Amino acid sequence: MVRKVGYIRVSSQQQNTVRQKKSLKEQGCTVFYEEKISGATLDRPELQQMLDGLEGGDIVIVHEISRLSRSTKDLLEIIDQIKERGASLKSVSEAWLDTSSDNPMNDFLLTVFAGLVEFERKSIKQRQREGIDIALSQGKYKGRKTKLVEGGEEEVRRNAILEAYKNRTSIADIRKTYKVGTGTIYRLLEREGVNR
Template identity: 65%
Template sequence: MRKIAYIRVSSEGQNTARQKKALKQAGCTVFYEEKVSGATMERPQLQALLDELQEGDIVLVHEISRLSRSTKDLLEIIERIREKGAGLKSVTETWLDTSTDNPMNEFLLTIFSGLVQFERSMIKQRQKEGIEIAKAQGKFKGRKVEVTEGGKKAQKAVQAIEWYKEGKSVRDICKTLSIGTGTLYRLLEREGLR
């Protein structure tokens, strides 16, 4: 039986040392670590961990939110761990232990994963409300458009606007010029075309 650590932080600027220390103390010998949002399932290290799991292994996380921010995704991850004959434990939420067949753990897992998703939704709602208030007060302008005046970016901006006016699709413009759709939409909004 191996104790396998999954360590995740949301951005490059965040430090994983606290999680790593606690998971080493919990006896982990194999570590999968990444700096990516927990809101997505597109996490290479998580996928590698799930693919390489063996029967009897136990996956340890510092806290449940490190594994996923979505109840649906969390339950899917746990199901994949179970299908491999492995278990899951949390260092800080001691009630989380799927390595034993305990109905109370299952019940608590469902409740707490729902709370994690609820908390994330509340944060997004508060952020949206704050942005609306700032917009009403004229203090919020949104993200700056990356395609600005001068240089190659200015040429891309001119080309993007020209193609948009000609009726070329947003998808084709973005693909051809290697710019994001958000950048293009902000540019079009700045030019009064949206």
């Protein structure tokens, strides 16, 4: 039996979800995941719980795609996760978004979305590279600052990471031990002039 799963989101505690819930009930949803949190992040407990619980044949229904995500990149990632679980996605307000049916227009628009995200990502990288090249030519570029700043516990942590690296501890082990991202470690090594 096909389950219709409703995902409901508003950005703040003051907003209510009545309109969305009514719309999704009219679509036949019997299971609901509801949260009051910004759509600017994928770190949403109800969203993750919904994605983890999806089964083949399920249809996720949202009132409008902005409820699922405000970022095109994140939206495409969510759609991929839904598809990986053998489920599909449908939007009430955007009739073209219905991955439960063989809809050429839906595939076309999702491809355009993906292309725009890739174009934006490459454009940002190009602008960053151009800015870095200008700063390097003027002797002003020192790399992005790390989160490991001088002073207090962060300085102790920073020094411990540098020491661990000098003692040939792997980046993966440093990351796990000190709960720090790979990019932060490499930026720290670069700023300190430590050979990789």
